[in-house]
Amino acid sequence: MRTYIGHHEAVTTDEFVELALGTPVELWLGVEGETEQERAARLDAARDILADNPSLADDVARIAAEVIEVHPELFDAVPLARPARRRVARKAVAA
DSSP: OOEEETTEEEOSHHHHHHHHHSSOHHHHHOOTTOOHHHHHHHHHHHHHHHHHOTTHHHHHHHHHHHHHHHOGGGGOOOOOOOOOOOOOOOOOOOO
C-alpha cells in the first residue's frame, strides 16, 4: 500500500511525518552529535517556522490525537513483573 501526502509519496515513517508537518523531524528533535552552534541554528530556524506558522503546534497536537484515536494499540503498556527482593542474611555480631 502506498501513502501519499499531497502529490508526494511517503515511503518511510520519517518521510510521512516530514510531509505531514512540512518540516523535517530532525529540526524539532535534533540529531546526535550536533554541536552547540548547530543546535543554536536549528532552534533559531524552528523559532522562525513557529513565528511564520503559529498554528503549527496545534496542528501537531491534533495529528497526534488523531493517531492515538485511530491506533490506540500503539500506546498499550504492559507492566513488567518486578523481581522478588532478595533478603540479605546479616550475621549476628557478638557482643
